[in-house]
Amino acid sequence: MxxxxxxxxxxxxxxxxxxxxxxxxxxxxxxxxxxxxxxxxxxxxxxxxxxxxxxxxxxxxxxxxxxxxxxxxxxxxxxxxxxxxxxxGLRGAITFGCPEDYLTAFFPGLLQGFGERHADVEIEVVCAPTVELKPLLQRRRLDLALVSLPGEETGEHVIRRESFVWVGSEAEPGILNREVIPLALSAPDTLDHLAARTAMDQAGRAYRIAFASNSLAGLLAVTRSGQAISVVTRSAVPPDLFELEDPLPALPEIGISLAYASNRPSAIVRAFGDFVENHLRNISD
Structure with a gap:
């Protein structure tokens, strides 16, 4: 046998x-x-x-x-x-997916805190936008992932809400006075890209995509250079960049949710998911 x-x-x-x-x-x-x-x-x-x-x-x-x-x-x-x-105790390995701005904003302390409680659990982190994380979940290349949801979605599965904001290298960058405003945005199918273009179109503001990348570091580097403005979630705005408002149009909120590859996740995956959810719910805005 x-x-x-x-x-x-x-x-x-x-x-x-x-x-x-x-x-x-x-x-x-x-x-x-x-x-x-x-x-x-x-x-x-x-x-x-x-x-x-x-x-x-x-x-x-x-x-x-x-x-x-x-x-x-x-x-x-x-x-x-x-x-x-x-x-x-808990032991094993978890593969966790997360958009880069959420990882930057929320996870340094969270990963350390979970590691101190469960030292025998190894966590591999895959950084990618939601549109890339969902297929990885479906193919079970990830155990769980933080994903972004359109702002109109509601329910218990939304564990946190974040606002998109414009960011620039100065409080009043000169490029806002240009006839055509240069933007640094992520891929066309991401929520931040769609939100930025929709807001500019509805406001009748002329713009061009000066830089496109799914790398948050790349987008912020271009923004720091003063050659374009970009869009990030408010929690992920670096201290050396400025949140911009008028004369730019307002940007929408999005929801953040945890998605699992399996309907019956293992004990360590459930424990990590619960830890992530509690942490995000308790962060003050």
């Missing part, structure tokens, strides 16, 4: 999420050759291929997709049971 070893399943889930044996090996603390051998053992137990190689790494076969569902359930149940044992 075959037995599905927990370590084999943990490596298999890591490979499926990262799409890379080498990256998965670093996550589970083994060598690449050891993880490759584990995958061959698992395929021998399954009696069929679970992975196929691609030009950029590996992906699951149909049999691998079916096994992944059960592997995650087994690991979640195992980790939940382990967390209840005296002296065991």
């Amino acid at each position: 075959h037995v599905l070893d927990i370590l084999l399943l943990r490596s298999f889930v890591a490979v499926s999420r990262t799409g890379s044996v080498s990256v998965a090996a670093r996550q589970v603390g083994r060598t690449q050759s050891a993880v490759s051998m584990q995958m061959r053992r698992l395929e021998a137990i399954a009696g069929q291929p679970l992975l196929r190689r691609t030009g950029t790494g590996v992906e699951l076969t149909a049999a691998g997709d079916r096994l992944l569902i059960h592997a995650e359930r087994i690991l979640n149940a195992h980790d939940d049971a382990l967390s209840l044992l005296p002296g065991s």
Whole structure:
């Protein structure tokens, strides 16, 4: 009778999420050759291929997709049971997604606080805008992620609201007097980009996209140079930049929510999610 070893399943889930044996090996603390051998053992137990190689790494076969569902359930149940044992505490790894401005504004202290309580939990952070995080959640490359929601959305799933604001290198930057105002914005399908363009269009203000990037650091660098103005959430405004108002049009609010890859997250994922939610709800505006 075959037995599905927990370590084999943990490596298999890591490979499926990262799409890379080498990256998965670093996550589970083994060598690449050891993880490759584990995958061959698992395929021998399954009696069929679970992975196929691609030009950029590996992906699951149909049999691998079916096994992944059960592997995650087994690991979640195992980790939940382990967390209840005296002296065991929480241990394992979490892959967490977060837009860069939220990470800058909220998370240095939060990650340190969670780490002090749960020293055996390793957290990998993936910085990307919401439009890129959602597909990663769907493919289970992330365990959970902070995502942005349009401002009109309501409900308990909205754990915090943030206002978009214009920022510039000076309190009254000269570029606001130009006939066409240069903007530094993120990708066209992001909420901040859409909010900025909609506000300017509705106000009848002429503008051009002088710089486009999903890198917050890149956008702020251009803003600091005085060559353009940008849009960030109010909590993420750096101390050396200025929040701008008139004559620019007002920008909307957005909601912040936690999204999970699984409807039944593991004990460590739930614990981290609860910690994040409590932290964000308790931050004063």
